[in-house]
Amino acid sequence: MVENRPWVTYLTHIMLVVGVLVMAFPIYLTFVASTHTLPELLDRPMPVLPGSHFIENYTTALTSGVKELGVSVGRMMFNSLVMALGITIGKISISLLAAFAIVYFKFRFRMFFFWLIFFTLMLPVEVRILPTYKVVADLGMLDNYAGLTLPLIASATATFLFRQVFLAVPDELAEAARIDGAGPVRFFFDILVPMTRTNMAAMFVILFIYGWNQYLWPLLITTDESMYTIIIGINRMLAVGDDFAEWQVIMATTMLSMLPPVVIVVSMQKLFVKGLTETEK
Amino acid sequence: MAEVLIKDVKKSFGKVEVVHGVNCNMEDGEFIVIVGPSGCGKSTVLRMIAGLEKITAGEISIGGRVVNDLEPAERDIAMVFQNYALYPHMSVYKNMAYGLKIRRMPKAEIEERVQKAAKILELSEFLNRKPRQLSGGQRQRVAMGRAIVREPKVFLFDEPLSNLDAKLRVQMRLEIRRLQKRLGVTSVYVTHDQVEAMTLGHRLLVMNDGNMEQIGTPIDLYERPKTVFVAGFIGSPSMNFLTAGISADGTAVELSGEGSLPLPDGFSKYGGSEVTLGLRPEHIIVTEKDSPIKFKVDMVEELGADSLVYGYFGPENTILAIRVPGTVKIEADMNLQLTCEPQNLHLFDLKSGNRLEV
Amino acid sequence: MEKRVVFRHPVLPYLLVAPQIAITLIFFIWPASQALFQSVLQQDPFGLSTEFIWFENFIELFTTPAYMDSIKVTAVFSFSVAMLALTVALYLAVQADRVIRGGMIYKTSLIWPYAVAPAVAAVLWLFMFSPTLGIITYALEVLGYNWNHKLNGTEAMMLVVVASAWRQVSYNFLFFLAGMFAIPKSLIEASAIDGAGPARRFWTIVFPLLMPTTFFLMVMNMVYAFFDTFGVIHMISEGGPAGATMIMVYKVYEDGFRALDLGGSSAQSVVLMAIVIALTVVQFRYIERKVEY
Numbered sequence: 001m002v003e004n005r006p007w008v009t010y011l012t013h014i015m016l017v018v019g020v021l022v023m024a025f026p027i028y029l030t031f032v033a034s035t036h037t038l039p040e041l042l043d044r045p046m047p048v049l050p051g052s053h054f055i056e057n058y059t060t061a062l063t064s065g066v067k068e069l070g071v072s073v074g075r076m077m078f079n080s081l082v083m084a085l086g087i088t089i090g091k092i093s094i095s096l097l098a099a100f101a102i103v104y105f106k107f108r109f110r111m112f113f114f115w116l117i118f119f120t121l122m123l124p125v126e127v128r129i130l131p132t133y134k135v136v137a138d139l140g141m142l143d144n145y146a147g148l149t150l151p152l153i154a155s156a157t158a159t160f161l162f163r164q165v166f167l168a169v170p171d172e173l174a175e176a177a178r179i180d181g182a183g184p185v186r187f188f189f190d191i192l193v194p195m196t197r198t199n200m201a202a203m204f205v206i207l208f209i210y211g212w213n214q215y216l217w218p219l220l221i222t223t224d225e226s227m228y229t230i231i232i233g234i235n236r237m238l239a240v241g242d243d244f245a246e247w248q249v250i251m252a253t254t255m256l257s258m259l260p261p262v263v264i265v266v267s268m269q270k271l272f273v274k275g276l277t278e279t280e281k
Numbered sequence: 282m283a284e285v286l287i288k289d290v291k292k293s294f295g296k297v298e299v300v301h302g303v304n305c306n307m308e309d310g311e312f313i314v315i316v317g318p319s320g321c322g323k324s325t326v327l328r329m330i331a332g333l334e335k336i337t338a339g340e341i342s343i344g345g346r347v348v349n350d351l352e353p354a355e356r357d358i359a360m361v362f363q364n365y366a367l368y369p370h371m372s373v374y375k376n377m378a379y380g381l382k383i384r385r386m387p388k389a390e391i392e393e394r395v396q397k398a399a400k401i402l403e404l405s406e407f408l409n410r411k412p413r414q415l416s417g418g419q420r421q422r423v424a425m426g427r428a429i430v431r432e433p434k435v436f437l438f439d440e441p442l443s444n445l446d447a448k449l450r451v452q453m454r455l456e457i458r459r460l461q462k463r464l465g466v467t468s469v470y471v472t473h474d475q476v477e478a479m480t481l482g483h484r485l486l487v488m489n490d491g492n493m494e495q496i497g498t499p500i501d502l503y504e505r506p507k508t509v510f511v512a513g514f515i516g517s518p519s520m521n522f523l524t525a526g527i528s529a530d531g532t533a534v535e536l537s538g539e540g541s542l543p544l545p546d547g548f549s550k551y552g553g554s555e556v557t558l559g560l561r562p563e564h565i566i567v568t569e570k571d572s573p574i575k576f577k578v579d580m581v582e583e584l585g586a587d588s589l590v591y592g593y594f595g596p597e598n599t600i601l602a603i604r605v606p607g608t609v610k611i612e613a614d615m616n617l618q619l620t621c622e623p624q625n626l627h628l629f630d631l632k633s634g635n636r637l638e639v
Numbered sequence: 640m641e642k643r644v645v646f647r648h649p650v651l652p653y654l655l656v657a658p659q660i661a662i663t664l665i666f667f668i669w670p671a672s673q674a675l676f677q678s679v680l681q682q683d684p685f686g687l688s689t690e691f692i693w694f695e696n697f698i699e700l701f702t703t704p705a706y707m708d709s710i711k712v713t714a715v716f717s718f719s720v721a722m723l724a725l726t727v728a729l730y731l732a733v734q735a736d737r738v739i740r741g742g743m744i745y746k747t748s749l750i751w752p753y754a755v756a757p758a759v760a761a762v763l764w765l766f767m768f769s770p771t772l773g774i775i776t777y778a779l780e781v782l783g784y785n786w787n788h789k790l791n792g793t794e795a796m797m798l799v800v801v802a803s804a805w806r807q808v809s810y811n812f813l814f815f816l817a818g819m820f821a822i823p824k825s826l827i828e829a830s831a832i833d834g835a836g837p838a839r840r841f842w843t844i845v846f847p848l849l850m851p852t853t854f855f856l857m858v859m860n861m862v863y864a865f866f867d868t869f870g871v872i873h874m875i876s877e878g879g880p881a882g883a884t885m886i887m888v889y890k891v892y893e894d895g896f897r898a899l900d901l902g903g904s905s906a907q908s909v910v911l912m913a914i915v916i917a918l919t920v921v922q923f924r925y926i927e928r929k930v931e932y
Contacts, residue, residue: 026764026766027755027763045777048774098655098659110652117660120667176427177379179354179358190379269747
């Protein structure tokens with residue numbers, strides 16, 4: 001700050017703290033709710049301080065879930081994990097390969113493929129849900145991991161990021177490798193991929209969150225409870241209606257569902273920010 | 282035997298021809314420098330030798346083998362790039378070992394070669410460091426190390442010293458020369474810096490605008506430049522050029538109405554021709570005697586051992602540069618008389634720029 | 640755009656792009672063209688006959704009050720989300736940019752909400768506003784106001800807007816911070832020397848230079864509000880009560896999967912596609928021109 005007025009700095013800090021608190025409040029409340037028993041919650045107003053049933057609620061959630069649901073939160077978290085990792089690893093792999101081909105090779109249809117992939121940038125899955133559902137159903141991929149992950153690997157954000165990264169790699173590096181005797185495949189694995197490690201990590205963070213938080217698609221694809229992802233699971237738990245919902249378990253589940261993405265964002269903050277800002281260009 | 286033979290090599294990009302026919306026979310162990318201004322095609326020629334550019338016409342052979350259709354890795358060459366092109370994520374050791382690893386050399390042999398090269402280049406203590414932890418000069422040495430371990434038939438250098446500061450450049454220049462002498466490998470070196478060229482090469486190949494102007498030893502190029510371009514390119518400060526005419530009998534060269542200077546024997550066949558007269562700054566003599574070159578001093582640069590004097594001559598106020606010993610005191614606005622020994626006069630045909638030979 | 644070094648290989652490049660192209664074709668191009676195709680068909684519910692009806696589906700769409708309402712709802716919704724998220728984020732970013740100490744902590748504490756799924760964000764806010772045991776509902780009751788978003792359309796809209804915006808604040812905050820970081824300190828110092836106070840400096844220098852970022856975020860927020868908020872709507876209101884929160888993407892789902900009106904739903908998909916493409920094109924065009932300082 002240019003001026004040296006200490007009270008303004010205090011004010012700034014105060015406003016920021018207020019902002020942080022307001023943003024954090026819903027989460028805090030959820031956590032509180034996850035540590036009480038249902039009767040305690042239903043007794044209005046609900047308590048605002050954490051209760052003592054933390055272990056009990058979380059164990060129930062992880063091992064058996066809510067009564068009507070039929071599947072444990074543990075199982076659902078596993079499903080979410082498989083889906084998120086599947087999307088992340090799948091997307092990064094095919095994007096690396098496709099970006100490599102488009103940047104470093106001259107072949108017919110190169111530009112055509114480029115525009116084809118570019119086209120996918122523009123249309124999120126929500127816009128093509130019906131026919132994509134039909135395709136997946138026809139391929140027999142309903143209610144399984146392939147159906148959950150494959151359609152979401154299609155879009156091209158990662159390809160574009162890697163293309164940009166590859167374009168920035170100095171030509172001489174490839175020439176030196178060529179003189180050293182490295183063919184395209186060697187060049188790719190020995191040199192290009194290690195050089196783009198940070199970008200891959202950044203992409204990993206972003207894609208994992210994207211995959212973990214998917215809603216519409218798993219909703220459509222999974223009817224068998226054992227294949228529910230945790231996000232869908234929460235919805236199903238609430239479906240019994242406000243009055244009968246086992247709020248304490250639901251809130252515990254909610255906390256659990258937020259855990260992996262939040263941990264990743266906080267611990268890999270730099271990579272996350274990098275991934276976000278660079279893909280959106 | 283690692284001779285490099287370049288026969289009538291041309292290069293076109295699409296319809297545009299950028300290299301118009303280069304010829305050169307390099308002997309085994311020779312250090313050839315291809316020198317010329319930016320865009321003259323020297324890097325293109327080097328890259329054609331390396332195999333990084335396709336040869337449009339002509340033939341290149343290395344060690345007796347025609348290499349036109351061979352991949353760079355098959356030509357048994359090694360290259361040092363201007364930007365070093367070191368693999369950033371690999372240690373110095375791995376950088377140097379990479380090419381050998383691909384060729385499936387046994388580990389022990391790789392170790393031996395890398396250690397040997399590291400010793401020669403004084404890199405032994407840096408073997409485990411990554412390129413970003415090294416200085417520019419050290420990186421350049423790693424790039425050279427990568428070339429040395431391959432024990433190739435030819436070394437190719439693409440302006441390797443351009444990214445270094447002046448002092449380091451002088452130092453590395455000497456190192457490269459020593460290295461080449463020690464290893465005795467045929468080397469082709471590209472640069473735009475004529476000082477570098479003169480000090481490094483056994484022979485120089487001067488290029489301009491895709492054309493091969495002249496090839497010869499540094500002294501050859503200095504004493505007997507074949508074209509105006511070469512004459513102006515070699516030597517610093519550059520040669521002075523004046524428009525002039527040869528007297529009818531070919532014994533003197535006349536300077537636009539100011540008088541004439543005597544020529545050596547043998548120019549009678551060029552009597553009456555219009556020429557470009559070239560005078561090197563270091564060959565121009567300040568004289569007491571009456572002389573056709575009347576010179577008005579504009580500026581003096583005192584460099585210590587020598588001074589460079591710039592001034593005007595003649596009806597068109599042509600700028601001339603002369604080099605005098607530091608002990609001679611010259612000041613601005615002085616009027617001097619200049620002359621030059623006949624054997625130091627360089628005469629070029631006015632239109633073609635080619636040297637007039639006796 | 641072009642690299643100097645290119646490999647030439649007869650087969651390899653095709654192999655490399657194959658996975659991406661295959662997935663793109665199967666799960667993207669094919670369905671998208673299906674949507675286009677079906678939008679000009681009418682299928683009877685038993686799937687026995689299909690009729691090619693050109694743009695009738697579209698005409699019907701735009702003359703149905705329910706769809707027009709949906710468009711209105713979507714406009715109100717996305718605009719509100721964008722405005723709310725942008726202003727809060729901008730304010731916080733400006734504050735955060737000022738502090739030297741502790742900047743990192745604030746940054747961390749303000750960006751993690753992005754990791755929360757929109758659907759989960761919905762649950763959090765739903766919980767707070769639940770007519771049965773929501774704590775804010777209780778507070779409002781004490782003040783004499785009965786909150787029930789299941790019955791009151793405006794309340795439902797407010798709830799989904801807040802739940803959606805909550806998460807986007809982090810996203811916008813990040814980009815605003817980055818944008819402000821890119822403004823050279825020397826500009827601000829120069830204007831301070833010229834005598835401009837902090838408010839003036841903000842409006843005359845910082846804000847205009849943030850324009851590209853703001854524009855970019857506006858588009859991204861709208862795309863988010865159009866599509867990623869499906870989960871929010873589904874969790875909280877399912878488009879109700881009485882269509883008050885029926886945003887267009889939700890309607891596609893409703894009509895397609897619940898009402899099984901394939902033609903109408905496909906037509907709606909096509910309309911949405913057109914909107915996204917338009918937004919993306921605008922975005923790209925502007926980005927091309929933005930690097931003009």
